[in-house]
Amino acid sequence: MPTSTSSFAGESKHGGTRQRRQVAATDKAESFSEKANLKRSKHKNRPLWKRLARFSLKHRWTIPLVPLIAFILAYLLNPTESNIVHPFLFLSYKFEQPGSQSPLYGKGLWDIAFVLLYTIVLSFTRELIMQEFLRPLSIHYGIKSKAKQLRYMEQMYTVIYFGLMGPLGLYVMRHSVPEVWYFNTPGMYASFPHRSHDAMFKFYYLFQAAYWAQQALVMILGLEKPRKDFKELVVHHVVTLALIGLSYRFHFTYMGIAVYVTHDVSDFFLAVGKSLQYTDSSFVPPAFAVCVSSWIYLRHYINLCILTSLLPGGAFQTVGPYELNWETQQYKCWISQIITFALLAVAKDDRSEDEEDVTGEN
Incomplete structure (x- = not known):
């Protein structure tokens, strides 16, 4: 009998404990539910502009999307060349060349408007691809660190961009300026000055300018983690933008497309x-072997061939006119020879990216 009483008391004690735990769990769930409801209610009561601002900060690609939509809507109000928005969206200075099957495009200040808008386009595509596609991909590969996720996203975006622009550059070189194919240095100076181009060439050249302008914007706004060679990278961006602008203004674009391609393919x-x-892939060793080979061939051999052509007695001096004449826009002279050589030598960019955050634990 005492045993039965003791057993009953033990069961009552355990039953009471379970009941208290159930009550505590229920209270906790109700408290959590109340907090969630309060949070949702508080969110709904926020002004619309605050909710939009919060959404924009979380999805940064929406920020450049707004001006893009504004430009498109402004153009749709009057979809003609007389619309002030037209030069931002489309190539300017179109003209018909006698004997040519397709129209050509000259150069002018409105080309800056085109570059500015497509800088915004690339800002939108960069943020959209990185945040909505590459971040989930980094999580899929088990990259836990936020800093490493960001680095991975940046590199993958570079793969996507140069994976498209590298082949496109080769295609443009082959079909728009066959005299420059395959990095033929005399062809870069023949029939100088090159004051007009077909639509494909001009779009490619200005779109690439927009990419480098957008990359400079990323650096200025601090959207990427600064590397150890940040100062050198700033110099490289400044020199690259100077080369693009000067080569376009003074008609050295045939040389410019060759430099574009060598940089794009090796960077890819x-x-x-x-x-x-x-991602700790087993393909890292062969990938870096290909990288080193392409870097040596494109950044050193091909670029050195271009630099050599700028030396006294080279193709720059011996092929085509060699004089300074502002009226005829003949800028292939000793001054441009020195400036171009110096800028190209600096822009060779033998930098090595800081990889201390790649190694180690993901």
Whole structure:
């Protein structure tokens, strides 16, 4: 009998404990539900502009999307060349060349408007691709650190961009300026000055200018984590933008497209190698072998061939006119020879990206 009483008392005690736990769990769930409801209610009561601002900060691609929509709507109000928005969206200075099957495009200040708008376009596509597609991909590969996720996203965006622009540059070189194919340095100076281009060439050249302007914007706004060689990178961006602007203004675009291609293709393979390293892929060694090979061939051999052509007695001096004449826009002279050589030498960009955050634990 005492045993039965003791057993009953034990069961009552355990039953009471379970009941108290259930009550506590219920109270906790109700408290959590109340907090969630309060949070939702508070969110709904916020002004619309605050909710939009919060959404924009979380989805940064919406910020450049707003001016893009504004430009498109402004153009749709009057979709003609007389619309002030037209030069921002489309190439300017179109004219018909006698004997040519397709129209050509000259150069002018409205080209700056085109570059500005497509800088915004690239800002939109960069943020959209990185935040909505590449961040989930980094999580899929088990990259836990936010800093490493960002680095991986940056490298993968580089892979995507140069994976498209590298082949496009080769295509434009082959079909728009066949005299420059395949990095033929005398063809870069023949029939100088090159004051007009077909639509494909001009779009490619200005779109690339917009990319580098957008990259400079990323650096200025601090959207990427500064590297150890940040100062060198700033110099490289300044020199690159100077080369693009000067080569376009003074008609050295045939040389410019060759430099574009050498940089794009080598940067593509470099970014592929770095992206694979973040995912601990077994393809890292062969990827870096290809990267080193392409870097040596394009950044050193091809670029040195271009630099050599700028030396006294080279193709720059011996092929085509060699004089300074502002009226005929003949700028292939000793002054431009020195400036171009100096800028190209600096822009060779033998930098090595800081990889201390790649190694180690993901």
